[in-house]
Structure formats: structure tokens, C-alpha cells
Amino acid sequence: MSGDAAYARFTAFLERHVGITLGATKDYLVNSRLAPVLATWGLPDLPAVVDALERRQDEALRAAVVDAMTTNETNWFRDTYPFRYLGEALFGELFARRRPIRIWSAACSSGQEAYSMAMLVHEYRTVRPADNATPVDIVATDVSGAVLRQARAGVYDALGGVRGLSPERLTRYFDRTPAGYELKPVIRNRVSFREFNLLGDPALLGQFDVVFLRNVLIYFSVETRARLLARIRRQMQPKGVLVVGASEAIPERELGLTMVKLPDGVIYRRGE
Numbered sequence: 456m457s458g459d460a461a462y463a464r465f466t467a468f469l470e471r472h473v474g475i476t477l478g479a480t481k482d483y484l485v486n487s488r489l490a491p492v493l494a495t496w497g498l499p500d501l502p503a504v505v506d507a508l509e510r511r512q513d514e515a516l517r518a519a520v521v522d523a524m525t526t527n528e529t530n531w532f533r534d535t536y537p538f539r540y541l542g543e544a545l546f547g548e549l550f551a552r553r554r555p556i557r558i559w560s561a562a563c564s565s566g567q568e569a570y571s572m573a574m575l576v577h578e579y580r581t582v583r584p585a586d587n588a589t590p591v592d593i594v595a596t597d598v599s600g601a602v603l604r605q606a607r608a609g610v611y612d613a614l615g616g617v618r619g620l621s622p623e624r625l626t627r628y629f630d631r632t633p634a635g636y637e638l639k640p641v642i643r644n645r646v647s648f649r650e651f652n653l654l655g656d657p658a659l660l661g662q663f664d665v666v667f668l669r670n671v672l673i674y675f676s677v678e679t680r681a682r683l684l685a686r687i688r689r690q691m692q693p694k695g696v697l698v699v700g701a702s703e704a705i706p707e708r709e710l711g712l713t714m715v716k717l718p719d720g721v722i723y724r725r726g727e
């Protein structure tokens with residue numbers, strides 16, 4: 456198999472399994488990211504990886520390739536405004552309904568997004584103890600097993616791992632350990648992590664009042680985006696809120712969602 460043919464088959468595999476589209480010129484990226492996988496599996500080159508992926512039903516190799524090829528960049532309270540909106544506006548509305556609240560961090564990476572929401576829930580209830588009676592379920596999902604393991608462990612390195620956290624929250628919610636900053640159970644136990652591929656059917660996760668689907672749509676084709684957004688829309692409760700990444704746009708009218716402009720960003724809402 457020529458190098459070009461192997462590259463084309465590899466990118467087709469990636470798009471089929473996780474939706475990620477790579478242009479024709481990303482071979483440097485593929486080669487550098489796959490280097491550790493080649494070394495671990497004793498495979499000499501990309502054609503051998505493609506061959507192994509296509510011929511063997513080797514789940515461990517597939518998972519290693521997905522872990523290597525997904526971009527997991529994230530941080531605490533990323534972009535600020537979605538979290539300000541949650542804590543200062545949306546929670547008031549949701550808790551006032553006096554029924555269980557369900558929040559989904561789709562494509563959660565190593566957990567910072569979901570745990571940031573858990574901190575906000577904790578802080579909201581600290582000053583409104585009556586709202587402790589309302590259950591809040593935070594579900595966080597990702598396709599990469601590697602980031603989910605990091606997320607569940609809840610340990611973040613002292614440099615990049617705590618980016619976006621105020622000194623107060625760092626002191627309040629973490630224990631300093633030799634491994635880094637370890638999240639306290641009061642926040643860690645609030646989030647349930649699950650492996651879920653956004654190409655799959657989210658109906659199995661149930662209905663949500665709030666969906667954070669941020670900084671992942673950019674990796675998908677227009678068709679894949681449209682397909683998965685339509686399915687996610689069906690999992691949103693009436694008046695449910697969808698938040699996408701600050702640089703991501705969605706066809707909100709086609710989806711039956713309304714764009715709501717906030718002072719420093721936008722969110723999308725379902726009607727009644």
C-alpha cells in the first residue's frame with residue numbers, strides 16, 4: 456500500500472469511527488501523533504496501522520488510535536461567559552422549577568468543564584440551602600477512554616492542569632498532593648463520566664436541561680454536525696439550553712432553536 460493510499464484509508468477510518476475529518480495535508484500530524492502507538496504495537500508504519508485496523512477487530516488498538524488522534528485541549532471555566540450565565544441566570548430559573556436538573560457535558564475531555572459546573576452548583580446551593588432538595592445530575596461523556604480516566608481520577612498537574620481556576624477555588628476544592636492538585640470528593644462525586652461517541656444515539660443518556668457541546672463540532676464535517684445536532688436537539692427538554700464553543704456556529708433555525716445573545720457570547724434555547 457502506498458503512503459498516500461494508507462493516509463486516505465486512515466482518514467476514512469477516523470471519520471467513520473469518530474467523525475473527525477482531516478484534510479489531505481495533515482499527514483505530519485497523523486505521523487507525529489501515531490508514533491507512540493506504532494512503538495507500543497510494534498507496527499512499522501502507517502500502512503501497517505491501517506492494515507491492522509481494517510483486518511483485526513482489535514479494540515485496544517482502535518482505542519489507542521482514537522486517544523492519539525483526538526485533541527483534548529480544555530481548561531477550567533473556559534470562555535467564562537457560559538459559566539457566568541449558568542451561575543447567575545439559568546440556575547435561578549432551573550431551581551425555581553423544583554424538579555430534578557440534568558446537565559450534559561458532551562465531549563468533556565479531562566473533566567474540567569463538568570467539574571466547573573459542579574463547583575457552580577455547589578456554590579449556588581451553599582447560599583440557598585433550600586435548593587439542596589433539588590437533585591442535579593451532571594453527566595460528562597467523551598469518546599476517548601484516556602481522557603475519561605484522567606477525568607475520573609480528578610488529579611490535575613500544578614501548571615497547565617489548573618488553568619482558569621481562581622486561587623480561592625483552588626484552595627477550597629483541591630488537596631495538594633505529590634501528583635498535583637486532587638479534587639475533593641464534594642465536587643468529584645457530583646459528576647458521572649461515561650464513554651459515549653457523539654456519532655451514536657444520545658437517547659440512551661436521557662433528556663437534559665442543559666447541554667454543553669463545546670469545541671468539538673469544529674472537527675466534524677457539515678453533514679456530521681447536522682446529523683448529531685438534530686439528535687442532540689431531541690434530547691433537550693422544552694426550554695433546554697445548548698452551548699457550543701465560542702468560535703462554533705450552528706444552523707439554529709433549522710434545528711428549531713433560538714439564539715440568545717448574552718453580553719459576551721451566545722447560547723441556544725429550545726422552545727416550550
Ligand SMILES: C[S@@+](CC[C@H](N)C(=O)[O-])C[C@H]1O[C@@H](n2cnc3c(N)ncnc32)[C@H](O)[C@@H]1O
Pocket residue numbers: 472473474475525526527528529530533561562563564565568596597598599602651652653654668669670671674700
Ligand atoms: C478540544 S476538547 C473540548 C473539551 C471541552 N468541551 C472544552 O470545550 O473545553 C474536544 C473533545 O472532544 C472529544 N471528541 C472528539 N470526537 C468525539 C466524538 N465523536 N464523540 C465524543 N467525543 C469526541 C475529544 O476526545 C476531546 O476530548
